[in-house]
Amino acid sequence: MKVLVPVKSVAQIDGEPLLDGAAEVSPDLLEWRLNEWDEFALEAALRLVEGDGGEVVVVTVGQEEAEEGLLACLAKGADRAVRIWDPALAGADPLAVAGLLARLATEEQPDLILGGVQSSDSGNAATAVALAGLLDLPRVAVVAGIELDGDQLTVERELDGGAIEVLRLRTPALLTVQTGINEPRYATLRAIKQAKAKPLATLGPAELGTDAAAALALAGSRTVALAMPERGEGATMIDGPPSAIAGRIAEIVTAEVGS
Amino acid sequence: MTARGVLVFGIVDDGQLRPATAELIGAGKALADDGAGPLTVALLGAVTDAHGEAVDRAGVEEILLVSSPEPSFEAHVAEAALAALIESRRPSVVLAGHTVDSLGFAPALAARAGLGFATDVSGIGWGEDGASARRGAYAERLTAELDFPGRETVLLLLREGAFEPATAAGSAPVSRLDLDLAGAARTELVERRTPPAGDVDITTADFLLSIGRGVEDEEQVAKLEEIAAKIGATLSVSRPLVDAGWVPSDRQVGQSGRTVAPKVYLALGISGAVQHLAGISAAKTIIAVNSDPDAPIFAAAHYGAVADLFEVATELQQQLG
Numbered sequence: 001m002k003v004l005v006p007v008k009s010v011a012q013i014d015g016e017p018l019l020d021g022a023a024e025v026s027p028d029l030l031e032w033r034l035n036e037w038d039e040f041a042l043e044a045a046l047r048l049v050e051g052d053g054g055e056v057v058v059v060t061v062g063q064e065e066a067e068e069g070l071l072a073c074l075a076k077g078a079d080r081a082v083r084i085w086d087p088a089l090a091g092a093d094p095l096a097v098a099g100l101l102a103r104l105a106t107e108e109q110p111d112l113i114l115g116g117v118q119s120s121d122s123g124n125a126a127t128a129v130a131l132a133g134l135l136d137l138p139r140v141a142v143v144a145g146i147e148l149d150g151d152q153l154t155v156e157r158e159l160d161g162g163a164i165e166v167l168r169l170r171t172p173a174l175l176t177v178q179t180g181i182n183e184p185r186y187a188t189l190r191a192i193k194q195a196k197a198k199p200l201a202t203l204g205p206a207e208l209g210t211d212a213a214a215a216l217a218l219a220g221s222r223t224v225a226l227a228m229p230e231r232g233e234g235a236t237m238i239d240g241p242p243s244a245i246a247g248r249i250a251e252i253v254t255a256e257v258g259s
Numbered sequence: 260m261t262a263r264g265v266l267v268f269g270i271v272d273d274g275q276l277r278p279a280t281a282e283l284i285g286a287g288k289a290l291a292d293d294g295a296g297p298l299t300v301a302l303l304g305a306v307t308d309a310h311g312e313a314v315d316r317a318g319v320e321e322i323l324l325v326s327s328p329e330p331s332f333e334a335h336v337a338e339a340a341l342a343a344l345i346e347s348r349r350p351s352v353v354l355a356g357h358t359v360d361s362l363g364f365a366p367a368l369a370a371r372a373g374l375g376f377a378t379d380v381s382g383i384g385w386g387e388d389g390a391s392a393r394r395g396a397y398a399e400r401l402t403a404e405l406d407f408p409g410r411e412t413v414l415l416l417l418r419e420g421a422f423e424p425a426t427a428a429g430s431a432p433v434s435r436l437d438l439d440l441a442g443a444a445r446t447e448l449v450e451r452r453t454p455p456a457g458d459v460d461i462t463t464a465d466f467l468l469s470i471g472r473g474v475e476d477e478e479q480v481a482k483l484e485e486i487a488a489k490i491g492a493t494l495s496v497s498r499p500l501v502d503a504g505w506v507p508s509d510r511q512v513g514q515s516g517r518t519v520a521p522k523v524y525l526a527l528g529i530s531g532a533v534q535h536l537a538g539i540s541a542a543k544t545i546i547a548v549n550s551d552p553d554a555p556i557f558a559a560a561h562y563g564a565v566a567d568l569f570e571v572a573t574e575l576q577q578q579l580g
């Protein structure tokens with residue numbers, strides 16, 4: 001049993017971005033961490049393989065900073081990692097990323113692909129299901145429970161309001177994993193050291209039989225500009241020390257709810 | 260850019276048309292008014308004439324009812340149906356909801372059919388160069404303006420609550436469209452389960468003290484629950500506290516939790532993700548306390564304070580308790 005887990009290092013803005021109509025944030029202002037949803041997808045993959053034997057391969061399309069995230073996955077128990085990159089891919093949209101992942105998946109031939117529902121930075125919730133489309137795999141998005149019996153998957157799909165739909169499908173398949181499905185493990189210090197000895201391959205688009213321009217031609221959209229959001233009317237801000245803030249909140253509560 | 264029209268794709272699931280379909284139609288009409296071409300609404304599912312009437316709003320030129328072979332929503336059937344509609348009609352823009360259902364088929368279709376594509380869209384436009392869209396970036400700290408050069412059809416998933424619903428009645432012809440969808444399903448439905456009722460009902464509370472990941476550890480949850488009780492509030496939470504197993508799911512506010520309508524919603528240490536905000540749009544007064552001045556929750560709140568939640572909660576206990 002081979003499980004492929006596409007992961008993303010997400011960017012957090014640290015500081016005030018100077019935008020001026022730019023379509024990118026200066027890399028100096030970005031901090032990277034592994035996407036929260038992917039932690040749950042990786043844990044689900046590790047548990048399936050621990051039960052049935054096999055291999056967990058993590059893959060990312062990302063710049064050098066993304067290697068830290070891959071190492072964290074290896075430390076938790078992934079067997080191999082692949083990083084796909086070319087500087088021209090900076091800002092690639094979900095469909096372009098899915099195109100590159102599809103090329104790798106075609107080589108790897110996994111039985112199951114487990115992605116996160118979405119990434120916490122852009123929140124597209126699109127890459128993994130786009131990948132399923134390109135590979136023509138059956139898929140379920142927003143999965144809160146997974147059971148595997150042979151090639152038979154029984155999954156819980158999360159609906160609105162806490163409702164659940166139980167579905168059956170056959171592998172090979174792709175699922176997008178929701179937070180809370182499991183409790184992701186922490187890596188031991190020893191495992192963190194040993195992770196550096198595990199295979200971590202770096203591939204360019206050429207090694208996947210394409211080039212950056214062709215990969216980007218699959219993009220579904222182009223970012224023309226970034227801007228600070230219009231905050232609308234926004235909140236009336238309460239200033240002052242905590243006692244003054246609490247005082248004002250108490251007034252509002254008393255007026256609205258009564259006491 | 261040639262304008263070949265706007266297609267709204269609505270889903271009927273378990274006999275229900277999603278209420279936000281009216282917002283898709285409102286957004287589609289705005290595009291049509293800006294020159295994107297005629298507005299068509301297609302509904303997929305166990306569709307009845309009543310569903311057709313429900314989407315007959317001013318500005319809609321044509322309504323298509325597509326019967327699904329499955330009794331409830333199935334992602335691969337939806338993908339096949341929308342693929343066939345796009346292939347035969349070649350609309351310039353297709354609008355669907357940014358819902359958990361759409362997440363299961365729209366990205367697959369967009370990748371396969373080479374569509375222009377964006378999700379969680381909160382603003383749209385039509386101009387000389389075709390469609391444009393606005394969405395959040397960097398965890399909603401920024402907004403991104405998108406365009407779709409070279410794409411004949413652009414599929415946009417619209418954020419619920421971000422567009423004005425179409426309300427005026429229309430008079431569009433309704434017809435049934437037969438698509439060959441037999442065999443399209445690739446998942447088999449076993450059952451659906453609604454969440455069990457818990458011991459508290461946060462949906463009827465007048466005053467919710469709602470805590471998020473800012474509380475950082477489990478011990479703090481008990482303390483804040485005590486403070487809530489003392490000041491006459493009911494404790495509710497954001498999803499990560501339920502995911503961590505600290506609080507039962509009947510306390511969760513948001514898209515996958517409960518929709519609440521208190522007189523006062525006091526959010527402590529909650530960033531304001533779209534799925535959280537989906538649960539509090541009916542709250543009368545939203546007060547947010549967050550240590551990050553750029554937290555998106557301040558855009559949705561009526562009152563805000565940049566402060567440490569524990570300090571404010573402790574003071575509040577003294578003043579209201």
Ligand SMILES: Cc1cc2nc3c(=O)[nH]c(=O)nc-3n(C[C@H](O)[C@H](O)[C@H](O)COP(=O)(O)OP(=O)(O)OC[C@H]3O[C@@H](n4cnc5c(N)ncnc54)[C@H](O)[C@@H]3O)c2cc1C
Nearest residue numbers: 471472473497498513514515516528529530534550551568
């Ligand atoms: C399909 C789907 C459904 C979902 N459904 C829901 C749902 O129903 N409900 C829900 O809540 N989420 C839901 N989510 C998750 C959602 O996307 C967010 O991940 C979640 O809402 C974040 O919760 P949070 O704001 O508590 O945490 P975070 O985003 O981590 O925010 C924590 C906040 O606390 C602040 N903070 C930290 N320390 C302090 C302090 N000492 N004092 C004051 N402030 C502090 C930080 O500045 C930050 O803004 C869903 C996601 C998906 C994909």
